[in-house]
Amino acid sequence: MQPKLIKYYLLGLFVIGLVLFIVLQFNSAQNIRKLISGNEKLLDELNVKNELQKLQTNIAKTDSKVRGTVISQDTLNITGIEAEVAVIKADLGEINKLVLNDSTEKLLTQLNYLVDEKNNFNVAVLDSFYLKGKWSAERMINAQKGKRLGEAINVILHALDSTRQTEVNHTTHLIDTSGQKALNWGTIMLFFACLSSLLSFLYITSRIYKQEQLIEALDHSRQQEKKLTVVKDQFLANMSHEIRTPMNAVLGFTHLLQQQPLNEKSREYVASIQHAGENLLDIINDILDISKIESGMMRLEPVSFSLRGMMHSLQLMFQPKAQEKLLDLSVHIDAGVPDILYGDVMRLTQVLVNLVNNAIKFTPQGQVTVRVSPVGGNESGIRLLFTIADTGIGISPNKLSTIFDRFNQAEADITRKYGGTGLGLTIVKQLVELQHGTISVESELGKGSTFLVQLPYTQGELLAEGTELSGYSQEHFTLPQQPDIRLLVAEDNRMNQNLLRHLLGNRQLHYQLVANGQEAVNALSKQHFDLILMDLQMPEMDGYTATRKIREELHSNIPIVAMTAHAMAGEREKCLQTGMNEYLAKPIREEELYRMIQVFTGKSSTPEHYVHPHPHNGYAYNGESSLVQLEYLQQLSRGDKAFEQNMLTQFVTQLPEDLSMLKKAIDEEAATDIRRTAHTLKTTISFIGLEAHLYPILESFEHLEVNYDKALVSDQFNTLKRLCVQALQETLQLLF
Template sequence: MQPKHLKYYLLGVFISGMILFIVLQFNSSQNIRKLISGNEQLLNELNVKNELQKLQTSIAKTDSKVRGTVISQDTLNITGIEADVALIKADLNEINKLVMSDSTEKLLTQLNYLVEEKNHFNVTVLDSFYTHGKWSAERLINAQKGKRLGDAIGVILHQLDSTRQTEVNRTVRLIDTSGQRAQNWGSIMMIFACISSLLAFLYITTRIHKQEQLIEALDKSQQQEKKLAAIKDQFLANMSHEIRTPMNSVLGFTHLLQQQPLNEKAREYVAAIENAGENLLEIINDILDISKIESGMMRLEPVSFSLRGVLHAVQTMFRLKAEEKKLAFNVAIDDNVPDILYGDVVRLTQVLVNLTNNAIKFTNQGHVNIMVNKLGENEHTVRISLAVSDTGIGIAPDKLPAIFDRFNQAEADTTRKYGGTGLGLTIVKQLVELQHGALTVESEPGKGSTFMVELPYAIGELLPENGENTNDHILSALHADVKLLVAEDNKMNQDLLRHLLGNRQLHYHLVTNGQDVLNALSKAHYDMVLMDIQMPEMDGYTAARKIRQELHSNIPIIAMTAHAMAGEREKCLQAGMNEYLSKPIREEELFRLIEIFTGKISPPDTHAGNGHLQPHEGPLVQLQYLKTLSKGDTEFEHAMLQQFVTQLPEDLGALKKAIQAEDLAAIRSTAHNLKTTISFIGLDGILYPILEPLESLEASQYQPALVAEKFATLRELSLKAMEETMAILL
């Protein structure tokens, strides 16, 4: 049996099986319906026999009452005689309904007449007894009319009973036959189902076995593919190193040679050597880029950047090249396009450079234009269009689908005339798709081409004059290549971490919950994660487990928590974290851990002042820790104190609301946040003993009066600390 015909055979078997099953089911259903009908008929016959018996009993009972009344002359015997007569008539009517048929119509007519006569006779006897006395009634009874009527009724009832018994026997035989047939058809259906199930099981197990063999072969193929990919990557890396080293020497000596006195012919040769060397380096870069993209090694590194700044840099880069070919080179950006965007500026620049370079290379006269427009915008993202158009040689319509293929150019002699590898547009297309964008082209031979790129970007925030990116908090210091992901939801902690990491000019990205940590790690590379434990939406423990189990990442994770309970460090390590950093955060310990787990650290900012303000001598507020962190930065100290004054009433209000609602989860969470808020001004030694019992509060230990008392003490001390802080600010 040929595999391609197998599906038709299976379809035929399935249809045949379904038809057979329908036939079996139809016959089985028919016999079951007959069985049900027979049972209903049998029940009806049994009801008839019961009604006949009841009628005979009622007539006998009425006769007995009438005779007893006459013989004993006691009228109590005839109590309820009217009800008995009515019951006889009701029984007779029921018999008429149940038994009425052509074969019993005559018997029923006779029975109705005889019963009516019997009732009339009993009434006559009673009337005679009341009117003329016992002797007259006995004479009527002795006349044997009542006996003859009773005997006739008995004969009729016997005949009806015989007739119904024959029907009962026939019904029983029908039931037995239908039941046997239903059982037989059921057995056939069960056998058919067993055979079908067995065949289906055998077929499924056979297919599973074949599928397992295919999966095993596929696994081996994938392993082989991975080995080949690793070999290819290693080969490309080695070749890159081996080729770049001598090429750098060639280009270096070429530059030195150009500085020597040369005749015209020698200068031409040196220029040719330089041009060939630069082209060779460009080929190497293109091959490495395409290799990294296809192997999944090309990662996006989003930062906030100025779009107009990028375009200005591209325009500056290619202005001289365009002027050499006497081309007009213009860059136009629509006014409604936002300037500060969040995305991979390096890849955007690479796309623009490739497209602009091609446009100038294939244009001998006319112009090259870059036009930027906004396609759409919502609250957080914008989609922009970048069009690079030229008046160059153009591309034939039938060649357009192939221009993005690797090592492919529109015409066979393009490489010979203009040079290039045929990889530039392939790289551009893949870089655009890597950024979830789209690339299209419109062209006409002899009239030029327009390449249109659509890319989505998040809207960034304005960059301060000192170059700090407040949107994603990535500092632009080039000498420190540590890149940190910081998860912290407390505003004061965020300000502290900005200050500490900013002084060291470290690159970092700040998020506020565990889900944002997972999203950030899936989009970009980081050297380490600083993870707060208690955060909204997803806490630090859950985020750490998901990083290890779902993202399969070994990135170092440092827990940051205000918990001071025993076993907290072990709990963090069990969740997959590498180390534990207790709050309030100590600068030396923070950077020690960063250095240990990344192996990279930058020196402190030499521009930061080293002077220390004298701490304020107050009974509660102690500023030593804050001043140690600030390293003399009074603006930072002032901002943190203002943040404390703003944050503390909010936290106290939230705690009061949670206590009034007896919401234990909210009490614990708010108490934890308060520990961070008050730690910066030296209140941890005074207020932690109040907050820690609230932070670990359990339902079994909850005492409303005690909690209210602790809150009152906390509120009193906090208000006093706020007064001292306000005095410091003033």
């Protein structure tokens, strides 16, 4: 049976049941009415019988008084005879009203006549007694006329009684029949009522059971959907990590190769490699963004920011790319637009970066213009219109309605010619709607496009600058006449601390370095910072706990960027769910670090000097058998040999300490300490390119269960120790 027809079958059954109930109720009511009518009729017959008996008794009583008066000559007996006669006439009149019908009309006529004659006779006897005396009255009595009249009256009364008895029997039978029918129909009604109640109960119970099954199945489906979503997100996070690592290496080597003398053909090949690598990273970022939005993990983090500072950074970011294509890139902000706004500057930057990047990509010549203007507002807020116009290839009118759909680009050859996933505008639209804004596009094929984005903001207030970052035992670095960016860095690994000192110092940034999450919370409660770089695995208090305290106890919306060497799937999403704003994988990439600082602070910073990295820096490689690879360290150092020497020296010092701590944890069979020390070791060995050889072993330690195979762990540690000793020997050869 089709589900759509069930309701019609149920409606039909309901109508049939209703009609059946009405018929049963009608028949039952009819029989009850017959029963009531029969009872009333039987009561009337009983009244008739009673009246007949009263008439017969009163006639006999009157005769008796008349005879007694004549015989005893006692006139006292005559008292009330007139009243008795009147009662007899009244009884006769009542009988006439109750018994009058076709079958008794003749008998009633005779009865009326005889009763009148009987009354007249009695009156005549009494008159004769008064006038002529006793003998005259006795003679009338002895003439037997009164006796004959009395006998005739009794015959008539008996006939009437017989006739009424037949009616009584018929009425009694009718009452019995109607009562039995009423009882039967009542029983049938009771049976159908019980049956209907039972069927209704069974139906309702079955529907409730099916509904519970559906709810249970729905819950199970939701749980499965959540699990699948988690699996998908974990897969995307894991794959992004696995793809990013080699792609960053490809782009890094491409950057190094571009610094070398190349002929025209080689330079073209290198440029193609760089372009393809950047496109691949863009695709990965787009997939991660759309996944994060759809899974509900994209959260708004409103802060006070400088609109003009952010737009200036945006222009600086895209100016080289525009100049490369000989495009005129201009940014205009109307005078009526306030500078300090309160909103999610990161999401705004992401929207504008995507739209400006598309405008430059699809504009072969001409200009790209970005304009910010107010379109409405009140005392508490303002609505801004961001207009991104270009003179590029444009969009055909029939494609405008689908331009924001996922995996969709305006023309079929766009992807082949310009690349991309077709997700960029989908992400932009969802980010705009997430901020309660609107986006639209106006375009004409061959004449360019104009994207119109409206977003609401409230006017922000400048955050207090706080006191100078001093009075702490932790190290901080400041130089004058640089962007006023204040960073809080929570990192316990000494090599990472040195790296961050080097990277942040190159950009002349203000920063304060702390060794654990508790120190980070304490520092934030006393000072103002623009951004926190938060390691996840730290002693005393880890990064997750520190973030929760910052969000829940300090009620701070300061941007927090997680730093971790975890390659586990879903680690990035876990960071976002905890309250962090972004995820930075270790080993830390210089450009990625600077990009996040710029995006989250809305400010830009430029290094005081730039030294092109040297591909060898005086270090010799030991060929394919060498474990130590210095490409990453050289990219970070930008030719600073003292920094490289310092990092290598610290590696030689710290690696034996970390190995010793890991050996101690294994000997004590402390799974928690093994996992924590293995995570620390991953950071230590990442600076000299040991990830490919040692990460598999260290990740198996990181995922160690409580009931682990001790012999297998011991064998893995011996392998790890052997490779670390070889790496130490190679590093020592490089140092000396």
